[in-house]
Amino acid sequence: MPPPADILKVAIEWPGAFPKLMEIDQKKPLSAIIKEVCDGWQLPNHETYALQNADSTNFYITEKNRNNIKNGSILRLTTSPAQMAQQLYERVQSSSLDVKLDGLKELANSSRDVTFAQEFINLDGITLLTQMVESGTERYQKLQKMMKPCFGEMLSFTLTAFVELMDHGIVSWDTFSVAFIKKIASFVCKSSMDSAVLQRSLAILESMVLNSQDLYQKVAQEITIGQLMPHLQGTDQDIQTYTIAVINALFLKAPEEKRQEMSHILAQKQLRSIILQNVIRSNKPINEEMAHQLYMLQVLTFNLLEDRMMTKMDPQDQAQRDIIFELRRIAFDVECDSNNSGSIDKRKSMYTRDYKKLGFINHVNPAVDFTQIPPGMLALDNMLYFARHHQDSYIRIVLENSSREDKHECPFGRSSIELTKMLCEILKVGELPSENCHDFHPMFFTHDRSFVEFFCICIQLLNKTWKEMRATSEDFNKVMQVVREQITRALTAKPNSLDQFKSRLQNLSYTEILKIRQSERMNQEDFQSRPILELREKIQPEIMELIKQQRLNRLCEGTCFRKISSRRRQDKFWYCRLSPNHKVLHYGDLEESPQGEVPHDSLQDKLPVADIKAVVTGKDCPHMKEKGALKQNKEVLELAFSILYESDEYLNFIAPDKHEYCVWTDGLNALLGKEMTSEFTRSDLDTLLNMEMKLRLLDLENIQIPEAPPPIPKEPSNYDFVYDCN
Helix, strand or coil, X not given: CCCCCCEEEEEEECCXXXXXXXXXXXXXXXXXXXXXXXXXXXXXXXXXXXXXXXXXXXXXXXXXCHHHCCCCCEEEEEECHHHHHHHHHXXXXXXCHHHHHHHHHHHHHHCCCHHHHHHHHHCCHHHHHHHHXXXXXXXXXXXXXCCCCHHHHHHHHHHHHHHHHHCCCCCCHHXXXXXXXXXXXXXXXXXXXXXXXXXXXXXXXXXXXHHCHHHHHHHHHHCCHHHHHHHHCCCCHHHHHHHHHHHHHHHHHCXXXXXXXXXXXXXXXXXXXXXXXXXHCCCCCCCXXXXXXXXXXXXXXXXXXXXXXXXXXXXXXXXXXXXXXXXXHHHHCCCHHXXXXXXXXXXXXXXXXXXXXXXXXXXXXXXXXXXXXXCCHHHHHHHHHHHHHCHHHHHHHHHHHHCCCHHHCCCHHHHHHHHHHHHHHHCCCCCCCCCCCCXXXXXXXXXXXXXXXXXXXXXXXXXXXXXXXXXCHHXXXXXXXXXXXXXXXXXXXXXXXXXXXXXXXXXXXXXXXXHHHHHXXXXXXXXXXXXXXXXXXXXXXXXXXXXXXXXXXXXXXXXXXXXXXXXCCCCEEEEEEECCCCCEEEXXXXXXXXXXXXXXXXXXXXXXXXXXXXXXXXXXXXXXXXXXXXXXXXXXXXXXXXXXXXXXXXXXXXXXXXXXXXXXXXXXXXXXXXXXXXXXXXXXXXXXXXXHHHHHHXXXXXXXXXXXXXXXXXXXXXXXXXXXXX
């Protein structure tokens, strides 16, 4: 007969003694189990002991996480978290450098455990560490001058312990003094600083800026972009990553009126070229966190265009009208001064003729064309840059089209406005950066005016595609669709430079796009006839039931959800799964991401499905209504959902990706008897319906379908025919 599920067999270690094999009853209080273990080794005062995992984490076992213990686990009897916190609190203040260093090293390691962290914080441990940093640095510097090797380690462990304690979110960032901020900033500003100290200091500054607007102001006063630049020119990618993270945080939290000023400073300090040479084109592969920070910088830089994109042109503003006059002057080599001669009617007629050749919709007053937002004045900025910096191409495009028949001309003005709007949509100008995206494009780091150069390449592509399609004015939207496809397909290749992007576009001619579309349509059948539509309607309920069962089965397998904190590098997890009988949701916290399914009995909390009142998503979720910059992130909003139960209780989720979000919202709606409406359900329904339709429409008369799959062929006697293609 198998042992009860609540009885677990574990090994328990104690320094200086042989490990004990014990059976522990999960129904017993943890204190009773610890007393039993202590009595076995004749240890008095069992209240001062605790159990912890004997693995790399060394996390304490508590009533809350004890269900994570599995059969065969190795545990360790150790000092209780309260006792350990008190001992380390005293050791880090020791006058002996060796005792102090060992204490700080152990504190940095132990602070990763939230149970210990809470006890140490209760002793006002955060204040102690900040005081040690503020007042003890002078002593550390004396040690450094005396060539004591413990200087860097001591400061590094102090800052590491501080970072780990703060990551638990128990203490507010707003509580720190200006003296502490100045001290941390001084570590970053020094030319020669221990790499571990520098890394922790940058991490602290990033968290300060992201978590408090008040601290942003103070940090911005202490740190300049110029002081951060040298850290990007080294070879340590972790320090480079943290440095870019601090720059991004300062960028993100800066008031809108200061972002343009900060952008000019970054340009003056040649941030782009430094990143290009020392990060993107370095010999080291770019890791995931660095890719995310580069993506963040790319998005924040493009978002500086939002102001111009959302600014309408004032048709009465003479300075803005002069830009349009400049476009006319460059294209047709006319001087504005000569416009004073001749009658007013003649000049108006001449302007109207030229503005029509330039491809504006409003020939009389083209300023009206730029009142549409987006793209607003950004389109005019792009056109002027193209006319001035790519003058030959600009004149060629305008004159080529003005010499064609009216219906075959590619209107430069209208095309530029629509293209600018399209590029803003493709690059998501004005949207907040995604929390989990790493999609940066190296080519945008190769030029100081990358967006407008990007436009210059694409406007020439549009004119080329127009000619290849032999388009007329009625085909304008079709041409724009082809151009969008050409651009997006070229971007997926992640070209390293604008020239590579241009070469990629050369290979994506209109003819090539037609071939790609044709090949993608090869496997698609036309199911629009009435009998086939009726068959689809008949089959659809069966397919929906199949999708429903799949969703519920996935909920039974469960999913690991990440608890998002202010610092992305700190991962905390919790797990949720549905019981096999579909009546209960089991959930609980995890110390680390699981390798497979987490059993029901290890999840300490339960929620009966019958108690669920509703499932809400996005902005309707309680945890999305809270204050904080993170809650404004569009992607996080799109992955958020909550289960409401009882009167005002709720269980909040942030899915790891869009697929898991759809699986869970579909599954929960199915449990509540509601319709599954996610985009993945629509996609699965379409795929399965098409497959089923093809099977049913096959001509299988007189063909016997076997009940069992064919046997697997025997392995060949030798593999001499195999060779390496590389």
